[in-house]
Amino acid sequence: MxxxxxxxxxxxxxxxxxxxxxxxxxxxxxxxxxxxxxxxxxxxxxxxxxxxxxxxxxxxxxxxxxxxxxxxxxxxxxxxxxxxxxxxxxxxxxxxxxxxxxxxxxxxxxxxxxxxxxxxxxxxxxxxxAAFALTEPDAGSDVAAISTRAELDGDHYAISGEKTFISNGGIADFYVVFARTGEADGARGLSAIIVPATTPGLEVVERIETIAPHPLARLRFDKCRVPVTHRIGEGGSGFRIAMGTLDVFRSTVGAAALGFARRALDEATARARRRNLFGAPLADLPGVQTQLAEMAMDIDAAALLIYRAAWTKDQGAARVTREAAMAKLYATEAAQRAIDTAVQIFGGLGVTKGSVPEALYREIRALRIYEGASEVQKLVIARTHLAETTP
Missing domain, CATH: 1.10.540.10 (Acyl-CoA dehydrogenase/oxidase, N-terminal domain)
Known part of the structure; x- marks a missing residue:
């Protein structure tokens, strides 16, 4: 770097x-x-x-x-x-x-x-x-729409439903599963429950292949019984637990995007210096210099937002919802722009399998979706802003 x-x-x-x-x-x-x-x-x-x-x-x-x-x-x-x-x-x-x-x-x-x-x-x-099992076929960004149910059966929960796009699905030793336990409607009726991977009734239905190689799976729970002692926190606190966990880790998604973007800038810079066009290095062309400048500026801006959010949380802030959303949104979108620019500077080699820009192009795309898509982050930022400002 x-x-x-x-x-x-x-x-x-x-x-x-x-x-x-x-x-x-x-x-x-x-x-x-x-x-x-x-x-x-x-x-x-x-x-x-x-x-x-x-x-x-x-x-x-x-x-x-x-x-x-x-x-x-x-x-x-x-x-x-x-x-x-x-x-x-x-x-x-x-x-x-x-x-x-x-x-x-x-x-x-x-x-x-x-x-x-x-x-x-x-x-x-x-x-x-470890694995975090939140997303369902009909419930991703809208966590309150989760339909997987965990019904009390003596001193156990019987979990039934499906989860999809679960990272580490199929290789995890345990899953933190978010399910509806019925304390209330909507978000207030969810709980977080630890489910060991060997629990009867838990089935890996499908392994999901994506453009970047990561282990993902669709899971099915068929009256999967786990002790009530595996519930994290109070019944009905699942939404708060999910949001509190994402509050910590959402900034780190931006940090991963930042790492991809820094690699893209380094690769593009090296390419522009060694590749000649019309008798001079690409790096001498004002258009390419402008591209590199925009990449560098986006990277610094993303880093400032990421480490502002992380520092704020580490200083003891109860929630950093707004700061983390800004960090994740800006860093992932900026990294997409930077990597696309690197591909352009590389030309044909940038879309050739086996090149770093091509791999980065596949890696970055999912970060704009998981742990809250970019569009959802904008809603989070706007709603927080509106709640914190005087009419």
Whole structure:
């Protein structure tokens, strides 16, 4: 990563700067130039990367210190820096780390001590694979529309319904499942429940292939029985838990996009310097200089929004809904623009399978959708703004 001057910004501390260098060096050594390719067996690659992240101690940042982590509570700036530097080298490595954090995030933030002790130490070492099961065929951005039901049956819940586009689906050891438990209508009638992957009645119906190689699946629950003690928090608190978890991890999606964008700028800059057109390097053309300038400006603006949101959360803010939405929205949209520009500068090579710009182009697209599509982020920002301003 050529430009690391942002590490001197006051949003970050010396421990963050050391972490950034550590992760950057680790990722460069492990993936070299081919981190976006050779994923013939995605499941096996995810397992290998997760084990390596665990051995390096990097994934410890995804759980609290009391359960083997680094920080007393999740440090959002650390999560962002790790995702940024992993994404620069490998989209799959970023995915693996992100899902260890998001998949167990509800337990870290809202779980009981017994639940945390049962699931977090293994997650922090990479021995357990975590998943966050929220999306359904007819309920994505509209969480209140979830129809999967968890009905009380003695001291157990019997869960029935479907989830789809579940990251780590089919390879996870446990899922945090959001289901309707009936305390009230809409958002107030949802609960978060930990479901071990081996629970009878849980079936992986379909593995979903996407343009970037990540393990995704459609899950079916058929009277899948889990103890009531697996419910996280109070009954009916699922919506609050989901939003609180996304509040922490949404900024990190922007950080992953930032890593992709930085790689795009570095690749485009190198290409513009070595490629000659009409007897001179592309980099001498005013049009190309304008493109590079716009990429660099977008990257700095995205970084400022991301680390503003992360710093605000780390300072103890109860919610950073507006800040995280801005960070996620701007960074993912800006990264899409930067990567498209890199493809254009590369010309035909930019759309050739096996080139870094082509891989980045496939990697970035999903980030504008998951954990709240760009259009939803605009609604969140507008509604927060309206609620905070005087008529």
């Amino acid at each position: 050529s430009d690391q001057s942002y590490l001197a910004w006051p949003f970050l501390e010396d421990s963050h700067r050391s972490l950034a260098r550590e992760v950057s060096d680790w990722a460069a050594a492990r993936f070299e130039a081919d981190g976006f390719y050779d994923h013939a067996d995605v499941d096996a690659d995810c397992a290998a990367i997760r084990a390596a992240l665990g051995e390096a101690g990097i994934v410890r940042n995804a759980v609290p210190a009391a359960f083997g982590g680094i920080h007393e509570r999740l440090d959002v700036r650390s999560l962002c820096l790790i995702r940024e530097h992993l994404a620069y080298r490998s989209g799959l490595a970023d995915f693996v780390f992100a899902m260890q954090g998001l998949g167990s995030g509800a337990i870290s933030l809202f779980g009981s001590s017994d639940q945390q002790q049962a699931w977090l130490p293994g997650t922090g070492t990479g021995k357990l694979c």
